[in-house]
Amino acid sequence: MKPAPFKYIVARTIEQALALKAEYGDEGRFLAGGQSLVPTLNFRLTQAAVLIDINPLTQCAGMQNSQPGTVRIGALTRYGQLERNSETARDLPLIGEALPHIAHPQIRNRGTIGGNLAHADPASEMPAIVLALAGRLRAQSQSGERWIPAAEFFGGALSTALASDEMLMEVELPVAGPRSGSCFMEVSRRRGDFALIGVACTMQFDANGLCSQARIGLCNAGDRPILAEDAGNSLLGRNIGTAQIDEAAALVQQAIDPGGSIHASKEFQRHLAGVLTRRALTVANERSPREH
Numbered sequence: 001m002k003p004a005p006f007k008y009i010v011a012r013t014i015e016q017a018l019a020l021k022a023e024y025g026d027e028g029r030f031l032a033g034g035q036s037l038v039p040t041l042n043f044r045l046t047q048a049a050v051l052i053d054i055n056p057l058t059q060c061a062g063m064q065n066s067q068p069g070t071v072r073i074g075a076l077t078r079y080g081q082l083e084r085n086s087e088t089a090r091d092l093p094l095i096g097e098a099l100p101h102i103a104h105p106q107i108r109n110r111g112t113i114g115g116n117l118a119h120a121d122p123a124s125e126m127p128a129i130v131l132a133l134a135g136r137l138r139a140q141s142q143s144g145e146r147w148i149p150a151a152e153f154f155g156g157a158l159s160t161a162l163a164s165d166e167m168l169m170e171v172e173l174p175v176a177g178p179r180s181g182s183c184f185m186e187v188s189r190r191r192g193d194f195a196l197i198g199v200a201c202t203m204q205f206d207a208n209g210l211c212s213q214a215r216i217g218l219c220n221a222g223d224r225p226i227l228a229e230d231a232g233n234s235l236l237g238r239n240i241g242t243a244q245i246d247e248a249a250a251l252v253q254q255a256i257d258p259g260g261s262i263h264a265s266k267e268f269q270r271h272l273a274g275v276l277t278r279r280a281l282t283v284a285n286e287r288s289p290r291e292h
């Protein structure tokens with residue numbers, strides 16, 4: 001398939017990119033890595049009058065510790081850059097663990113975190129991770145900027161809170177703290193395929209070894225990335241062992257509504273979500289150093 005005709009404009013500055021988006025609105029699409037946009041254009045699932053190429057905006061790429069305890073990742077940061085940066089594994093181990101599961105090296109060398117989050121595929125790993133980390137995202141337009149909590153950013157499938165004149169600029173995430181552990185796991189039919197189900201979890205413990213925070217994000221478990229809040233909350237204030245983990249896994253199974261496909265029925269996806277949640281929470285628990 002070939003895409004419908006479109007106009008192609010290269011934005012050399014952020015101001016120019018925002019001005020073009022203000023002018024064309026929903027008819028104009030930012031072109032970042034092109035790894036989701038171009039296939040959907042080719043299949044004519046998306047039509048755009050104008051592609052606004054933002055690749056020259058290199059100032060929007062990279063990681064920085066803007067303030068203690070947080071990392072900001074620029075929207076144009078490529079997965080491959082994150083993979084090769086040793087700070088990813090140190091500060092954002094959940095992302096470090098998930099990256100090899102995302103597509104293939106060629107796609108990770110082009111695909112950007114901003115393009116992935118703006119595309120908002122419910123089967124995608126990164127939206128579930130940003131939810132599990134309680135991140136926030138900065139959107140900018142000609143009239144100003146705003147921060148959007150991850151829990152409010154993702155709408156239904158392929159839909160976000162970004163307005164038609166806004167560009168996603170960066171995502172801010174908390175650095176993994178002491179007495180915390182995380183784990184990402186997924187099952188896919190072949191390496192690089194989208195997950196049948198993926199689970200991203202983070203746990204934090206207090207000085208007495210009790211769970212003070214637990215968040216569980218899931219991909220391909222509904223029409224958007226899912227945060228299983230009841231499951232996470234069920235762990236709070238408790239010593240974590242098999243019984244608590246089993247309870248949380250059962251709550252995850254209740255919280256999700258997977259779509260099912262020719263590759264996996266709804267029931268199988270729900271089963272997988274339970275198994276993966278149990279395994280991922282067990283590993284995150286073991287990874288959390290504790291002083292008693």
Ligand SMILES: Cc1cc2nc3c(=O)[nH]c(=O)nc-3n(C[C@H](O)[C@H](O)[C@H](O)COP(=O)(O)OP(=O)(O)OC[C@H]3O[C@@H](n4cnc5c(N)ncnc54)[C@H](O)[C@@H]3O)c2cc1C
Binds near residue numbers: 037123126
């Ligand atoms: C074979 C294959 C396998 C894949 N497997 C996986 C997988 O396993 N897991 C997974 O998560 N993904 C997978 N993907 C998809 C891919 O990883 C990402 O979704 C993709 O890289 C998105 O980033 P991009 O920079 O390429 O965005 P683009 O394709 O350039 O853009 C995607 C959308 O976001 C918009 N956009 C881009 N940047 C911005 C911005 N800064 N602000 C606002 N809007 C913006 C675009 O206009 C477009 O609508 C796969 C892709 C392919 C081709």
